[in-house]
Amino acid sequence: SGYPAKHHMICSFRGAVPQGLVLELGETVQILEKCEGKCFSLLQGIFPANYIHLKKAVVSNRGQYETVVPLEDSVVTEVTATLQEWAVLWKQLYVKHKVDLFYKLRHVMNELIDLRRQLLSGHLTQDQVREVKRHLTVRLDWGNEHLGLDLVPRKDFEVVDSDQISVSDLYKMVRNLWEIHDSRLKNVHKKEITIGENVFSPFTFKNKTYAHASKPHSIISAIKLTFLSSFYPELVFFCFRCNNENEWCQIHENIIRKSSTKYTAPSSNYGLIISLQLLRGDMEQVRRENPMIFNRGVSVTRKLGFPDVIMPGDIRNDLYLTLEKGDFERGGKSVQKNIEVTMYVLYADGEILKDCISLGSGEPSRSAYHSFVLYHNNSPRWGEIIKLPIPIDRFRGSHLRFEFRHCSTKDKGEKKLFGFAFTPLMRDDGTTLSDDIHELYVYKVPRLLNYSPLLQFKFALLPFVYGFYLFLSYCSAVDLLALLKWKAYPDRVMDILGRLRHVSGEEIVKFLQDILDTLFVVLDDNTEKYGLLVFQSLVFIINLLRDSKYFHFRPVMDTYIQKHFAGALAYKELIRCLKWYMDRSAELVRQDHIQEAMRALEYLFKFIVQSRILYSRATCGMEEEQFRSSIQELFQSIRFVLSLDSRSSETLIFTQAALLNSFPAIFDELLQMFTVQEVAEFVRGTLGSMPSTVHIGQSMDVVKLQSIARTVDSRLFSFSESRRILLPVVLHHIHLHLRQQKELLICSGILSSIFSIIKTSSLEGDVVEEVEMMVESLLDVLLQTLLTIMSKSQSQEGEYVSCLLSLLRQMSDTHFQHLLDNFQSKDELKEFLLKIFCVFRNLMKMSVFPRDWMVMRLLTSNIIVTTVQYLSSALHKNFTETDFDFKVWNSYFSLAVLFINQPSLQLENATPAKRKKILDKYGDMRVMMAYELFSMWQNLGEHKIHFIPGMIGPFLGVTLVPQPEVRNIMIPIFHDMMDWEQRKNGNFKQVEAELIDKLDSLVSEGKGDENYRELFTSSAVFSSLHSLLEKIEQETWRETGISFVTSVTRLMERLLDYRDCMKGDETENKKIGCTVNLMNFYKSEINKEEMYIRYIHKLCDMHLQAENYTEAAFTLLLYCELLQWEDRPLREFLHYPSQSEWQRKEGLCRKIIHYFNKGKSWEFGIPLCRELAMQYESLYDYQSLSWIRKMEATYYDNIMEQQRLEPEFFRVGFYGRKFPFFLRNKEYVCRGHDYERLEAFQQRMLSEFPQAIAMQHPNHPDDSILQCDAQYLQIYAVTPIPDNIDVLQMDRVPDRIKSFYRVNNIRKFRYDRPFHKGPKDKDNEFKSLWIERTTLTLTHSLPGISRWFEVERRELVEVSPLENAIQVVENKNQELRTLISQYQHKQMHGNINLLSMCLNGVIDAAVNGGIARYQEAFFDKDYITKHPGDAEKITQLKELMQEQVLLFLGLAVHEKFVHPEMRPLHKKLIDQFQMMRSSLYHVSCTYFLKASNLKTFSPFLGVNAGMARNYSIRILKYSLSLSEHMQSIQVTGVSPNLLPIFRISKRSLFSNSSILSGKCRWLQFGLRCAPIFLQNS
Secondary structure: OOOOEEEEEOOOOOEEEEEOOOEEOEEEEEEEEEOOOEEEEEEOOOOEEHHHEEEEEEOOOOOOOHHHHHEOOOHHHHHHHHHHHHHHHHHHHHHOOOOHHHHHHHHHHHHHHHHHHHHEEEEEEEEHHHHHHHHHHHHHHHHHHHOOOOOEEEEOOOOOOOOOOHHHHHHHHHHHHHHHHHHHHOOOOOOOOOOEEEOOOOOEEEEEOOOOOOEEEEOOOOOOEEEOOEEEEEEEEEEEEEOOOHHHHHHHHHHOOOOOEEEOOOOOEEEEEEEOOOOOOHHHHHHHHHHHHHHHOOOOOOOOOOOOOOOOOOEEOOEEEEEEEEEOOOOOOOOOOEEEEEEEOOOOOEEOOOEEEEOOOOOOOOOOEEOOOEEEOOEEEEEEEEOOOOOHHHHOOOOEEEEEEEEEOOOOOOOOOEEEEEOOOOOOOEEEOOEEEEEEEEEOOOOOOOOOOOOEEEEOOOOOOOOOOOOOOOOHHHHHHHHHHHHHHHHHHHHHHHHHHOOOOHHHHOOOHHHHHHHHHHHHHHHHHHHHHHHHEEEEEHHOEEEEEEHHHHHHHHHHHHHHHHOOOOOHHHHHHHHHHHHOOOOOOHHHHHHHHHHOOOOOOOOHHHHHHHHHHHHOOOOOOHHHHHHHHHHHHHHHHHHHHOOOOHHHHHHHHHHHHHHHHHHHHHHHHOOHHHHHHHHHHHOOOOOOOOOOOHHHHHHHHHHHHHHHHHHHHOOHHHHHHHHHHHHHHHHHHHOOOHHHHHHHHHHHHHHHHHHHHOOOOOOOOHHHHHHHHHHHHHHHHHHHHHHHHOOOOHHHHHHHHHHHHHHHHHHHHHHHOOOOHHHHHHHHHHHHHHHHHHHHHHHOOOOOOHHHHHHHHHHHHHHHHHHHHHHHHOOOOOOOOOOHHHHHHHHHHHHHHHHHOOOOOOOHHHHHHHHHOOOOHHHHHHHHHHHHHHHHHHHHHHOOOOHHHHOOOOOHOHHOOOOOOOOHHHHHHHHHHHHHOOOOOHHHHHHHHHHHHHOOOOOHHHHHHHOOOOOOOOOOOEEEEEHHHHOOOHHHHHHHHHHHHHHHHHHHHHHHHHHHHOOOHHHHHHHHHHHHHHOOOOOOOOHHHHHHHHHHHHHHHHHHHHHHHHHHHHHHHHOOOOOEEEOEEEEEEOOOHHHHHHHHHHHHHHHHHHHOHHHHHHHHHHHHHHHHHOOOOOHHHHHHHHHHHHHHHHHHHOOOOOOOOOEEEEEOOOOOOOOOOEEEEEOOOOOOOOHHHHHHHOOOOOOOOEEOOOOOOOHHOOOOOOOOOEEEEEEEEOHHHHHHHHOOOHHHHHHHHHHOOOEEEEEEEEEEEEOOOOOOHEEEEEEEEEEEEEEEEEEOOOOOOEEEEEEEEEEEEHHHHHHHHHHHHHHHHHHHHHHHOOOOOOHHHHHHHHHEEEEEEOOOOOOHHHHHOOOOOOHHHOOHHHHHHHHHHHHHHHHHHHHHHHHHHHHHHHHHHHHHHHHHHHHHHHHHHHHHHHHHHHHOOOOOHHHHHHHHOOOOHHHHHHHHHHHHHHHHHHHHHHHHHHOOOHHHHHOOOOOOOOHHHHHHHHHHHOOOOOOOOOOOHHHHHHHHO
C-alpha cells in the first residue's frame, strides 16, 4: 500500500526464510510495504502479515531518521516498554536466586498487565481512568526502584519530556520523586495512616419500661478508624452496657478513660456492622459525582460547631440545646420520683410551634420532646442534645417550656405533671441567649413553690441566619447591634466604630456582609468625619481574615467584593488614608497601625479597584486621570517607605517587611485598571527603591527576596512585555546576594521560577532578549557561586547546578557569540573558561546527581557537550598561536576526558531498551566529545609537545572506553605524540614509559575489553583513520615504533587477563598465575623495574592470603636480590619509608626468613641467615649476630625434629581458546597441597574452571581441541626427578633430610604411560609391556614464586619391558629400605600401617606372580638367546630380586612394633614369605655359590675381586655367629633356615658387636645362601 504504519507483533517469527526478519512477541515494527501476505519493515526484512496487529501512529521527522509514535495513551506505551525491559531482568532474578523479589515482581507484572488491559478497554469513566493510571504509575515506580532502574519523573501520570520543561523544574520533580522513594524506604514497615481517633457513634438503644417512656439500654462502641482506601465494606461497632443508669450521661467519658467497672465490655458476637465510604470534595461536587447515593434518602448532617466558611446568602438557623441535669429533692420523702421531661417551643401567643424539634439527623421533626426516665432518681442527669430548627420569622417572641412529670410503674394512666420551667430565646435588646449553662426555676403546678429546685441545661447557637442581628452572643451582641443600627445612635457613631475591635471574630465573620455594608454606608455618609475610623475598621476586619482560624473566610470577602460591594466613591478615601499612613511612617515611633494597614494592602487594593470600576461604570469613566494620578502618588509613597534607612529603627523594619510581604498581591488588581507595561513600571520602580546593599539585616534580606520571589511567581511576570521591564531589577538584587553568598536557598528558588517561565515562553515565542539579560547578569556569578558551594559541599548544590544548566540550555549561537565578544581582555576570557571548565569537571567528578537520576545526568551531559562545542572555537581562536596558554588547554582536555569516561554515558552497561532510548534522544555523546577533542588536538600544532607525557594517561583512558568509534578517533593522537617527541628528543622514551605505566594502572582499575588488544595492530580502519601500526610503518623510526607497539599489545593481553582475574570471583591460583605472568613480562620484555617490584609485592600479598608462605618468601626474595649491601639512600616507595638500601635489604631478609620458617622450608632460610650473619659480623653488631645464629640453629633443630609431608606433583594442560591468555594451550606442573591426592586436585581444578571439560586420556591433544572455543583440562600425577642425587645416595644422611631434597628444588618431572609393542602375551603381559616415559622440564624449579610453573621442554623416551622391570624392583627396594630405616631409628612412631602395606605389597605380589612373572619373562633361555645384548640388564634384575631378602629384616621390625590385633596379618606375611623364598630358590642357589659370581658380589662388599674369596669365608663365620645370637635381635617364630647373608662394610666384618647392636646397615644378598653355607660347614 506504500504507507508507513506501526504494528505490534502478536506472535514471534524466527525468520527462517530468505530475507526473513527475526521478531519477538511484543516488538514494534514499522511497515514500509505489504505484498501478498508479507510485509517489509524498516529493518529491511520480511515477515508474515498475520503475525502483527495494526496500531495507529504518526510519523515525525520523515526521512532517514524518522520516528513513528503510536497514537495511544502514553501511560500504556510506558507500561508496554517497561514490561519488556523487566522481563529480561526478571529472569535474571531467578538465576541469581533472588526468589522473594522474583515472585513479588511477577505479581506486580501481572497487575500491570491487568490494569493496562482495563485502560485499553475504553469502558472506564474519567475518574476510573485516573485511578487506574495512579495504580499503574505506583507499580512502575516500585518495580524500577527494586530493580535498580532509573527514576522516571512524571506529571499527571505521564512521563515528562525533558525538552518541554526547564532543567530546574525537572530537577525539582526528580528530587521530589527521590524523596518520596527515600521516605518510603525509611517507613517500609508503616502500613496505615490514622486519620481519626476515638469517634463515638450517635446510636443509642432504649427500652420501653414505663408507660410511654423509655430508659437507656446500651451504646455502640467507640472505634479507631484507619483508612487505607476510600471504601470499607464492613466495620463492626461493638455495644457497651452502662452498669449504673445514673451514670448514663458519662458513659462516653468512662469508655475513653477505660473505667471498666462502670460499663460492661462488649462480646464478640454483639454489635452493629456498618459500611463506610469516603467522599472527597464540597457538597455540590459530591452530589454531582455520586448521584445514586443521594437518591436513597441519605441524610446530610452539617458540622456541629463553627463552620469552615459562611458564604453570603448562606442561611442556617439551628439552635442546639443540651439537657444537662435537674435537682428535685424536697427533703424528708424517702421514695424518689421517676422524672420525665417534656419540651415544647411556644410562640408569644402561646401557640406550640409545629415540627421545631429534631432528635437526630435524618429523623422527622416533631412538636414535643420526651426525655428518657431514670428509675427513682430526684437528681437525674440526661446529657441529651436536641436541635431546634425554628423558623427565622418566628424566632423573636418564642420561648421554651419544660414540663416535669412523674411516671409511676403502678399507675398505668396519665403521667402526673408536677412542675414546669420556661425561658425566652431572645432578650429585650434583640440579642439571643448566650452560649452558656442556664439555670431555670421550676414552678409547681398550679402555684410557685417556696423552694427553688433547679433544672440545668446548655445549648449552642451554631450557626444562625447569616447577618440577622437577633442571634448574637451575649458578650458582643450589644456593640455589633449598635453598629448595624448606627442611624439610631448618630451621636455615638465614632464610639461604635472604635468598639468594633472588641467584637468577637466569630461574630464578625458570621455577619461579614452586613458589617461591611454598614461600614461603607457610614463612609459615604460623612467621609471627612468617619473616613479614618472606617479605614481602620476595614483594616481590622481584613487582618482578622489573615488569622489561620478565619483564613478560610477569605472567599467570603472575595465574593462580597465582586458581587455585593457597592461603594463606588470609597476608593478616593481609601487611597487618601493609605497614602496618609505611608507618609507618616518616617515620623512615628509606634507604627502598629501602619503595619496593620500594610498587611491589609491586598484587600485594600481590591476595594480600591472594585470601587473605581463601579464609579467608572456609573460615570462612563470620569475622573480617570485623577485616579491614575492618585495611584502614581500612592506608589511614590510606597517607594518612599521602602527607601528609608531602617537599620536604626526596628519598627520601620517591620513596616517595610509588612509592605513587601503584601506588595506582590496587588499586581492582579492593578492589571484590571492598567496595562501590563504600566503595572510593570510601577513594580520596577518599587523594587528598585529597595536598598541595594545586602547588609541591611538578614531578616530584611529574606523579606526582600521573598517579595521578589512572589513577584516572579505572579501573573504579571508571565507576560513577556513585563518581564523585559522587571528582569533587570530582579537580576540586580539576585546578583548582589550571590556575590555576597547570602540567602542562597531563596535566590535559587527565584532563579528556578524565572527559568521555568522563560522555558515555557520559549516554546511559544521569542525570549532572546530575556536570555541575553540573564547571561550578562548571572552566568559569571553562577559559576563563582557553584565553585564556592562545591568546595564546601553545601546542600544547595543541586539547585544551582540546575539553574546553570537551564541558562546554558537557553543560550543560542547568538548568545554565546555575544558572551565571548563582550570580554574586555583575554585574561577575562581565560578566567571565564577556567571557571566553566572547572564547574563542568566537578559536575562529573562529584556526582551531584545520584546514580538513578539518569534523566538529569544525560541532560547535563548533553548541555555540557553543546556548550563545549561553542567554547572550543574561542579557545582555539584566542589561545593557540603566540598567546598559547597551557592552563586553559589542559583544563579543556581534562574536561573532555572526564566527560567521555562518565559512568552514565557507558551505554554498554545499560539494558538494550535503555541504550536504544538514549541513542534515539541524544546519540552517543562520547563520540561527539571525542571528535571535538581530536579536532582541538589537531589545532594545537607545535604546542602538542607541552602535553607530552602529561596527557598520555588521560587520552589512554579514553581509548579504554569500549566504543570502537571513540577508540579509532583517539589512536592517531598517540602517533602524534610519538612523532613530536621523536622530533624533539630523537626518541619517544617518555611516551613509551608513560603509556606503559598508565596502561597498567587503567586496566588494573577494570577498564578495557577483549577488543582493545587489537586496537593498536588491527588492520580494520574506521573512516579515513588508519591504525597506529599502519601510521608508524610510514615513519623513519618505524623499527622502534613497531617494536614498541608489539610490546604494548603483548602487555595489553596480559593486563586484560590480570584485570579479568582480579575483578571476577576467580580462585587464588588463577590470580597468582596471572600476576606471575605479568610480573615476568615487566622484567624480561620491557624492563620496567618499578612496575616489576610493584607486582612482586602484589604477588607476595596473594601468597600470604593463600598461606603459601614458602612461595611468598621466594617472591619477596626477587626484590631482595635487586638490592645491594650499600648505604645508598632510597626514596619512599609502596609501604617502605625513606631509608638506606642496606636497611631495606636487611628488613627484607628478616621478613623472608620469617616466611620460610612459617612454610617449614628451613633449608632455604639457612643461606639467608648466613648472609645476614656475615653482614652483622662485618659491622661488629654482635647482638644481631647472636640472634641470627640462634635462628639458624633453631632451623637445624627443626629440620631434624619436625615432621614434614612430601607433596605430590600434578601436570595440568589447559587447552582451548576460552582459557586466559597466560594459560591458553599451555601445560604446567603444580605442587599439590598437603594431603592432596590426584582426585582431590582434579576436583579443585574443575571447580576453579567450572566450564572446563576433563580429558580422560593422557595423549597430547590435536589442533581441533587447541583451537576450539572451549576449555579442556588434562590432569595426571607426575614424579619429581631430584637434582641433588649425591645427598640421596649418602648412607649416613637421615631420611628427614633426604625427604626434603626428594621434593624440593625440582625442575624435572617424569610421567610413565604403559603400552604394548608387538603381540601381547596373554600368559605374561610383562614380556611386551613397554613404558612411554615423558620428562617435563619447567621454566623454574619448584617450589618458587608460584605453586606451578610452565613446562619449558618435554622429552619422550620408550623404556623396554626389562628396563621397566629393573626400575620397578629398584624403586620398591628403595621404598622398603627407607621405611625399615625410619622405624629402626624411631623416626616414625606408633602407626606401622605404611610398613604393613609395603611388606604386603611386595610379598603378596611375589606369591601371586609379581617377581615370578619377571622370572618367566626375562630369565627364560629363549629370551636370553633372542636378546644377547640384555645380559647385563638381566644380571642387574637378578641382583635386585635377591636384594628383596630385606623383607626378612622388615618382618623383624614389623614383629617388634605390630599391634596385637594385627598379629594375624603378621603371621600371614611370614607364611607368604616362605612361599616367596621357595619361588626364588633356584635363582639364589645357582647365582651365589659360584666363585665367578664373587666378582658381582664384590662391589657390594666394598672390596676388589681378589679379596672376595677371603670375605666369603668371613661371611660364613659371621652367619654362624649370628645364629648364636638370635635372642639379641628378638626375631621370634622365624626358622633359622631363613637367616640371610648380609652385605656389610669392610670394617664391619671384624665387629660382631656392631652387627648385633643394629648400628650397621643391613643389605640384601639372597634367601638361600645362609642355609647352604651352614649345611656345608
